[in-house]
Amino acid sequence: xxxxxxxxxxxxxxxxxxxxxxxxxxxxxxxxxxxxxxxxxxxxxxxxxxxxxxxxxxxxxxxxxxxxxxxxxxxxxxxxxxxxxxxxxxxxxxxxxxxxxxxxxxxxxxxxxxxxxxxxxxxxxxxxxxxxxxxxxxxxxxxxxxxxxxxxxxxxxx
Amino acid sequence: xxxxxxxxxxxxxxxxxxxxxxxxxxxxxxxxxxxxxxxxxxxxxxxxxxxxxxxxxxxxxxxxxxxxxxxxxxxxxxxxxxxxxxxxxxxxxxxxxxxxxxxxxxxxxxxxxxxxxxxxxxxxxxxxxxxxxxxxxxxxxxxxxxxxxxxxxxxxxxxxxxxxxxxxxxxxxxxxxxxxxxxxxxxxxxxxxxxxxxxxxxxxxxxxxxxxxxxxxxxxxxxxxxxxxxxxxxxxxxxxxxxxxxxxxxxxxxxxxxxx
Numbered sequence: 524x525x526x527x528x529x530x531x532x533x534x535x536x537x538x539x540x541x542x543x544x545x546x547x548x549x550x551x552x553x554x555x556x557x558x559x560x561x562x563x564x565x566x567x568x569x570x571x572x573x574x575x576x577x578x579x580x581x582x583x584x585x586x587x588x589x590x591x592x593x594x595x596x597x598x599x600x601x602x603x604x605x606x607x608x609x610x611x612x613x614x615x616x617x618x619x620x621x622x623x624x625x626x627x628x629x630x631x632x633x634x635x636x637x638x639x640x641x642x643x644x645x646x647x648x649x650x651x652x653x654x655x656x657x658x659x660x661x662x663x664x665x666x667x668x669x670x671x672x673x674x675x676x677x678x679x680x681x
Numbered sequence: 682x683x684x685x686x687x688x689x690x691x692x693x694x695x696x697x698x699x700x701x702x703x704x705x706x707x708x709x710x711x712x713x714x715x716x717x718x719x720x721x722x723x724x725x726x727x728x729x730x731x732x733x734x735x736x737x738x739x740x741x742x743x744x745x746x747x748x749x750x751x752x753x754x755x756x757x758x759x760x761x762x763x764x765x766x767x768x769x770x771x772x773x774x775x776x777x778x779x780x781x782x783x784x785x786x787x788x789x790x791x792x793x794x795x796x797x798x799x800x801x802x803x804x805x806x807x808x809x810x811x812x813x814x815x816x817x818x819x820x821x822x823x824x825x826x827x828x829x830x831x832x833x834x835x836x837x838x839x840x841x842x843x844x845x846x847x848x849x850x851x852x853x854x855x856x857x858x859x860x861x862x863x864x865x866x867x868x869x870x871x872x873x874x875x876x877x878x879x880x881x882x883x884x885x886x887x888x889x890x891x892x893x894x895x896x897x898x899x900x901x902x903x904x905x906x907x908x909x910x911x912x913x914x915x916x917x918x919x920x921x922x923x924x925x926x927x928x929x930x931x932x933x934x935x936x937x938x939x940x941x
Contacts, residue, residue: 524690525738526739526742527763527770528684530742530744530745534745565724565744565792566723566792580682580683580685581685582685583725585723586692601687601688631795632698634795634799635698635795637799638795641799641802641803641806642802644806644809645809648806648810648812649809653801653802653805657832657833658833659834662785662789663700664698
């Protein structure tokens with residue numbers, strides 16, 4: 524699978540409020556805890572070897588479950604395999620809570636649901652659709668019932 | 682850098698919303714166009730040879746890019762530009778409408794754009810709630826803050842078809858435009874606005890941490906306040922129903938069927 528690696532590496536270098544050295548353990552049996560610089564940028568979790576500029580890897584934070592495993596440990600599991608979890612060891616309970624909260628809120632789908640909620644509520648309270656002023660009220664992306672994949676396939680263009 | 686492919690493949694095939702999909706031509710390194718099936722989900726543009734293909738050819742993460750219309754060469758081309766030092770991704774549609782729709786969809790796709798929009802709506806929501814709580818009548822409600830320039834979508838009319846180098850960026854400030862005000866004359870038939878399923882239910886069990894979005898910044902709101910807030914809907918609906926019953930009773934003498 525190809526992906527725009529150069530751009531993604533560039534993205535990983537963007538400033539982020541959530542960047543810290545954590546103990547990280549991969550999901551496979553036999554994976555050990557390694558010290559990594561973990562950084563949250565948009566809906567990606569990048570992890571670097573502490574002295575390197577390019578990340579070792581990137582995890583897309585969609586369709587994942589974030590859980591507290593212990594006072595200072597949280598896990599991220601991807602829903603295709605809830606058994607395989609990435610584990611992250613923090614330095615404090617506070618830090619652990621902060622990471623869990625940030626990761627959940629970073630998900631695009633989480634943000635989209637909140638947007639739809641605010642849109643509906645603002646419309647209910649004011650009678651106005653707040654997306655109209657931006658010319659995006661008809662976009663499927665922001666519709667209340669976006670969640671179904673019953674969309675007509677546009678095969679006509681070619 | 683490793684990008685966990687399984688996570689991406691799973692995301693593509695899961696039931697989260699598909700924001701746009703369809704065929705487009707993609708320009709390859711050797712300059713030729715190849716038809717590919719594209720699926721736009723969140724801030725990711727996936728592509729494969731055909732819709733049913735199990736093999737995912739590739740994905741483009743749509744952060745930090747602008748969408749640019751290119752000069753027509755028989756097709757309807759456009760590109761994704763990531764800035765100096767990065768190569769551009771070139772596509773072509775079969776007609777102007779498809780080109781316009783894809784360009785708009787890609788322009789709105791980034792996480793950054795959604796983040797800005799969300800912050801803006803959060804603010805509007807807080808303002809609207811405050812206005813309601815201070816019982817200001819709706820007629821004197823001040824118009825919502827003027828739209829943030831960077832969120833405005835430039836309209837792509839047919840006249841805008843062939844203009845090279847016209848780019849749209851969600852992060853650059855756009856010149857203020859007066860959007861045509863759409864007057865929605867029809868009243869919503871729904872008495873009960875569609876409630877987002879993820880709003881914390883009043884009487885349900887406490888949401889499991891990590892499963893429910895934190896809506897708004899309110900900490901635990903007193904039940905009585907919540908009850909009054911949502912109870913208003915019930916009150917209004919009931920009043921309207923009573924009024925309509927009154928009108929029905931007034932017309933009860935008239936024959937149901939007019940036999941001329």
